[in-house]
Amino acid sequence: MRKVLTSLLLGSIGLLAGCQDKQPGISKHELQNRLTQLESRVLDSLIFIEGGTFIMGDFGAVGEDGVWRPYFPPTIEEDRPHEVTLSSYSMSQHKTTWGDFDTYLLANDLPFIVQAFTKSWERTPFDQEPESRFFVEKPATVTWQDAKDYCQWLGAQTDLPLDLPTSAQWEFAGRNRGSKDWIFSTHDGKDPHLYYQQTQPRQGGEFVPIGSRLPPNPLGLYDMADNGKEWVNDWFSETWYRENPKVTDPQGPDEGTQKIVRNLDFSFSRIGVPESIPSTFNDEWTLIITNTFRCALQSSSPP
Template identity: 25%
Template sequence: MTDTENLSKINGANTIIEQSGQTVTGHQVNIVGDAHIGQVGDRYEIAQAQIMMPQVFAEAMMRFLSAEQSPDYTELVGRESWEPETVLVAAGKFLMGSKPGVGIPDYETPQFEMTLPAYRIGKYPVTNEQYFHFIRETKRIAPKELGWTNGNAPAREQYNLPVRGVTWYGALVYCYWLMEVTKRPYTLPSEAQWEKAARGEAGTIYPWGDQWQADYCNTRCDMVTAVDAFPEGAGPYGCLDMVGNVREWTTTLWGRNRKYNLELECAYPWKKVWKPHEGYDEIDSNRQIRRVTRGGAALLPDLPLRSARRESERPYNRGLKVNRIGFRVALNWEKDS
């Protein structure tokens, strides 16, 4: 199947679904010209992500609104073997951000209390094996940035390594595909969801506590390790690789307006109760706006690897920095209050 055929199969940029007297209109997108490109690369991923967005989200939202009872994923039943394992993060408050201090950037302060509804988040970053299943099922061509030794497939010894070199749009398309095939509301985590999963309600500096443990994560190394290689580094909810190994994409905007925005505009403190897509986590924002990345890469020294560490990257950028970025999934199911 060609890339154009793949795109036409999921076309629905102005999807409107009417059912039971309710109407849901998909996100509006500005994608002139991108919907008909017959190539693999950044523009293809942008087009595919933005075209899938209205159709998949509208259908998922329609099911959500029309259900007599909201779906509940407190317990996840019937997970497929290729579906990422997730853990439950209970609703409640937690401390987000860092206290001012030596080596703490201003955009990581102040520390404040945040409230989140319940959600699920990937226990591990998405692996090469899981991403390869997506590549194979959708008949895509694996970008060379994935670093797979067999070209369009990872070597078996690479299966349990975190996939990296995936753009933000590539990660988003994976989540949308996962949503379609499982009928579960998968997406990328917001940075608030990511941070709570990393440090818990107590707001510890590192996932395992307040004291640095060099043998609890993969740092100061030029190679990534298996996602389950450091069980001692688990966070309070059981998530691994929250620091070290690879940085991870989130839905959260680093800024809003400028093409190469290095100055943080979505600064702390946020509203105290997080609601999906209320502004900080707009999925269909301008495609050039940077997104927050969390965690830390294997090459980083120990000092910056706090649970509250924040960085950013252009969502469609390929190259050395993106080769250090992976992602994990999230499941959101609670309605806004």
């Protein structure tokens, strides 16, 4: 398999040749190395997750009085608990980094830009400055479509069914296979802010190199509870949970106006985010929404 993958990835060098004048600091040999390394990381970072059945959404708790109550009542209608059965799948151990995303852009002759408003600005790829937002080891923050395109490109290059994870897959993995002990998607199911207060009091908000802040959860997944909110594949719907009380391998609604972002609060927390929103700074500007992401292998067999 690795020989096939290497051939496919190095076959992209023909595309890269047209990029050399734009990126004089990246030699053809270095590009070959980057592609080969990306191939290895894709395969080595996929964590196989055995499927199962769990209660997705605000699974709540039963009090001493015997009454069940949701953890977060304001969103109980859109996060209504329901039974979900998932087939086995695999998920990337880490969020996608700027270094890997820049390799994708270079391989496809796509621009290196900062997307914030209607206008965009050029940026330096493969940024080696640790303090920079675009440092190669920090998670890439991109639009939902960019995230989708990246995962599917990787799938095409490796001949593997890679895509964004579904919302159910993300929650199942973030909660250690759907455990009700995992109220937060951390390594131990506890609020990540407790960890920041004890050890790194001022590091709860900014982006850091992947896997450098909290330990992995029992499945081996890093940064599920911090280091940026994550795009998933599903359209957002406030009624999806209550209209589908028992589902297998849910993909979410067939259409919508917002995509689901898995939040950094409770492990079941999700929000709907549009691709862009009007800017409050200028009537002629549109704010482009970006978030982090990771890819998933949509196959019930281990990679």
